[in-house]
Amino acid sequence: MGLGVYICTDCGIGESLNIEALQKIGGKKGACKTHPFLCSKEGVDLIKNDINNEGVNKIVIAACSQRVNTDMFDFDPLLYITERVNLREHVVWMQPPNDPKTQAMAEDYVNMGIVRANKSEPPVPKTTDVTRVVLIIGGGVTGLTAALEIEKAGYKSVVVEKSGALGGWSKKSFKTYPAKAPYDKLLVPAIDTKIKAVSSSQNITVHLESAITSIEGEPGMYDIEIDKKGAKETFKAGAVILATGWKPYDANNLVQYGYGRFKNVITNVEMEDLASKGKITRPSDGKTAKNVLFVQCAGQRDENHVPYCSSVCCNVSLKQAKYVREANPDAGAFIIYKDMRATGVYENFYKAMQNDEGIFLAKGEVKGVEEEADGSLIVIVDNQLLGKEMKIRVDVVVLATGMVSSMLPEGKAVNDLTKEYIGEMVKKKTQDGEIEELMPIPHIMNLKYRQGPEIPHLKYGFPDSHFICFPYETRRTGIYAAGAVRSPMDSHQSSVDAAGAALKAIQCIELTAQGKAVHPRAGDMSFPEFRLESCTQCRRCTVECPFGVLDEDEKGTPREHPYRCRRCGTCMGACPQRIISFSNYSVDMVSSIMKSVDVPSEGDEPFIIALICENDAYPALDMAGLNRVRLNPNYRFVSLRCLGGTNLVWITDALSKGVDGVLLMGCKYGDDYQCHFVKGSQVASERLSKVQETLGRLMLESERVHQIQLQINDWDTLPKIMEEFSEKLKGFGPNPYKGF
Structure with a gap:
């Protein structure tokens, strides 16, 4: 039999949709059954019975999100294809019940799920010997x-x-x-x-x-x-x-504090060596240091030196102040800080040092250091708590210079x-x-x-x-x-x-x-397959791969190291010849999914396909569903492993079918990126810069294709994002290919 389609009717699905109409769609391609509680033991047994007795090896589960109940719908991926169609979070929980557009969305998603399942084959396992x-x-x-x-x-x-x-x-x-x-x-x-x-x-x-x-x-x-x-x-x-x-930041760059000019100005690293000798002395003459001043953030949180906070220096200075007090109970330690950062349980250490009568802490900024004839140091401090300038006479100044990779x-x-x-x-x-x-x-x-x-x-x-x-x-x-x-x-x-x-x-x-990916698609046993006989040595796959999977031979042909691969599909999207695919993920699969969508031949509202990243955009949509956020029903979401897998032919296919616009929803990228595949959204954006030529051949506006960056917690911004793109498309009018 091959394909089995299973529709859950609980969680409001049966009350909001025409289940018989959905069954007819599933029944055209294979067996189609319904169950009021598909993730129950009885529901799972229904599927298992068809697997064991009816020859079902491609399973389409039209129910809840693919991100939940994964343990219940866990069928051997080396034997069976399991495709999840999200009727709950992405349809009935964000659309009005028994509405024609809600029904149309559900029917499209069932069709899309069937195509995805039929275009997939179980991966061939690639076990290998490893060195442990x-x-x-x-x-x-x-x-x-x-x-x-x-x-x-x-x-x-x-x-x-x-x-x-x-x-x-x-x-x-x-x-x-x-x-x-x-x-x-x-x-x-x-x-x-x-x-x-x-x-x-x-x-x-x-x-x-x-x-x-x-x-x-x-x-x-x-x-x-x-x-x-x-x-x-x-x-x-x-x-x-x-x-x-790590290594310490070079204090020779901090001339304003006297390092390199005054012998009694040292770094926190040098202080450790000094303390290990049993007593705290002045480096200039070996005399016992009676007063020691610590300069926090010495060169840190400063764009001219170390732009970041090294996070441990406050605790180190507190510790070294304790050295001073333990070596000589009559000695004093001064800590001048921008902000005292003793996080977590170290707050208790900070409080314990505050209680030491010989440790003085002041929020301020060191404006300069001067040396007296006897080697003592005068530290000029802008005390921000007292609101006035102070001069502190000490024997040693210790600079918290920070940590460098x-x-x-x-x-x-x-x-x-x-x-x-x-x-x-x-x-x-x-x-x-x-x-x-x-x-x-x-x-x-x-x-x-x-x-x-x-x-x-x-x-x-x-x-x-x-x-x-x-x-x-x-x-x-x-x-x-x-x-x-x-x-x-x-x-x-x-x-x-x-x-x-x-x-x-x-x-x-x-x-x-075991031939499995480590992350973020942990356990994925698919590998990219290359039809190298059609390779033109354009080198795009080797350039764009975020993980160094591909080297090149002397002709520029990709030479893969498969176990470096994280199965993102970026190489698949990069290839203009479309010679790279996975057994269960391919350019043809996504193109076929788009072609299975029933694009309205007329209507005032733009019809849009959204290519969404499975790591941030998909769960953001789930969150919107959980919160019953109402979204534009004229969108159809196509889940991708990563936006970096976007092949420009998909844009052509979607617009040629009459879709009014294509929205790409990917993870954030840049210096603070959280793209699960490092730079998938970034390479997708770079690729889209070339879409103008493609749309020019179709006589369409390039603005019909748009990309956004989305985090999981941006779910509440989805209505505005989607409506703004829809309104923009209205200005261009309907896609002239609509109805063809």
Whole structure:
């Protein structure tokens, strides 16, 4: 029999729609049945019975959103195609019941679901042998924690550290701030315990004084080459954790605070070394320091230096103020801050330090530092609480200079990354006019990827990641950033971060072995298929792929590394020859879905097809339905894996059929993007800039195609967005192809 269509009549569906009319549509293509509670055991058994006894292998479930009841409608994806048609949230919960337009919408969606199912085939599984070893780059607290967590899970790891010792910055810290009540006593760092555990483990291999010279391959099967004291060594790994940490901002840039001019002006890093000697002394003459002043945000939150907050410096200065008090109970510590940021449980530490009578905190701005003949320092402070200027005489000034990602090239200021450095080093025009990404130096990872030797970074040098939904992920599948290389964080936060990255690395290895995607389409077993005999070597797929899946041979033909793929379909949308498809997702499928829509031959209201991202736009529509928001009934929504998969032929197909306009709803993009596939919305926007030529051939206005950026929580803006586009289309009049 093949196709089975199942219509649920509960949740208001049966009361709002003509179910018999829907059954007739389903019955034309295969068996069609209804049930009042399809997600109940009885409803699921109805489907299973047809699977087992009637030969149904393509299942269309016309009921609720594809984002709910996934456990109930979980049929083996290697044997069966399951297509969800959203009659509840996207139709009856946002349209008036028993209205002709509501019925027309439901009938279109059932037709569209049947086409999608018929145009799909189960994916062919691609299981593979993998190496269950994780490469960890960096032997600081993050790297060591990751190695120990990986060992606990029964896996092996290799730690590559460029210096001659493990421990990183944590090894150089005198003490660490408390993490439990009463939050008033500093702790001895636990780094030595971790170093000992790693060094004695049989499942963790450590390479000191070593650097990565090459990482080649893909998740589950990386070939690693390192340079160890001048000698080359090779091994295999299944995943990679980048844990190279941070470096302090160069205080030589902060001449206004006297660093480099006055010996008794030091950084918070230098303060750790000073405190570890047992007493706090003046660097100039070794005399005991009786008063120490801490300058918060020294060069931070400043577009000329470090534009962001390093988040841990306030706690570090509170801790170091405690050093001063513990070394000499008669000594005083002054902390001048723009804002005191001691978040979470560290608020308790802040309060405990406030209660210390020898620690003085003042909100203000340091205007200058002067040196007296005896080496003492006069700090000029604009006290914003008292509203007046103050002069404080101290023995030592400590600058909280902030944390910079280790990915930042030497000799480059953080703000350079937002100026000419990005333009010169990260982007260039290729021969075919496309943008091609290049990575900056220094080369930490030396990836053998067409897109460059390093993972892409954001404008401040931190690895590019989806920082809300997938914080450890980078734009190189199987490579995870953790700790302060990813974002400023302290040793405790880095340890938690390392555990998360370790779990992600293990998950990647195991899912790769099963031929499954890791995220965001976790478990997806489809892979892109290429008809290379029709390839024209235009290179668009290799240029636009966000994840480095594709390299090129000497002729420019794509050469894939399939296990890097995240199944977004961006390559499919990029290809003008339409030679790239998935077994259950293709250019032809979406074109056929559009052609199945019953476009009204006449009417005053524009009829619109909306291509929507399944990650943000689709759930935003669900939210609108849940809140019973009334939306324009003349829209038909076609769900895409990512807006980056939009092929321009779909625009032609839709408008040729008489659709009045095409609206693309994708995730936000830019510096603060939350596109699940990194830049799908962005490449769709770039592609649409070329739609003018296509519409010119059809003698249609380019404004009939429009793209918006939408977040899940923008659901309440949908009525306005949709109405504004509809009103705009009215100004052009009906599509002249309507009725053909």
